[in-house]
Amino acid sequence: MKDKLAQSERRFAELIWRLEPIGSGELVKLCSREMGWKKSTTYTVLKNLCEKGIFQNQNAVVTSLLKKDEFYARQSRRFVEDAFGGSLPKFLAAFIGGRKLSDTQAAELKKLIDEHKES
Incomplete structure (x- = not known):
């Protein structure tokens, strides 16, 4: 799993974590309303986060593979490793x-x- 997320990816991930399980169609509408994204943008970002092993989109329902706390714990450990030699x-x-x-x-x-x- 790649630990770093762009700011827009992080905002998107926070939406999913808050609302999961969420239908992908509902997610598209929500992202249009809250982030000003087009359908294609939502699906591209979702695909990227699925490829990073954070979420899955099965049968048009988006759920997390990594819970929010797990994700941020991994990010924190990576930061300590990178910035302070562990x-x-x-x-x-x-x-x-x-x-x-x-x-x-x-x-x-x-x-x-x-x-x-x-x-």
């Missing part, structure tokens, strides 16, 4: 960027680390 501590240091964590945030992070720590 180092989660480097990513967190950059993300926090000198800000202070609240006691609640620090406790949540500690809990998350403990739950995912290798034994």
Whole structure:
């Protein structure tokens, strides 16, 4: 699966995730109304996202092969790999960027680390 989506593809994907299962004809009407797309544009973008393994269009019904959370989790992991050499501590240091964590945030992070720590 290719993780990167153009902004228009992401908007389109968000529509599908929000409304699935959705008929492809209904999707065409919705994209015309909300995005100003022609039928051919909708089907081209849908085809591209199906080829990327994110959605499927079977019997004129569009559903996801990857749920929204799964897709964004993969994107996040790819970003950490590409930008920080896979180092989660480097990513967190950059993300926090000198800000202070609240006691609640620090406790949540500690809990998350403990739950995912290798034994």
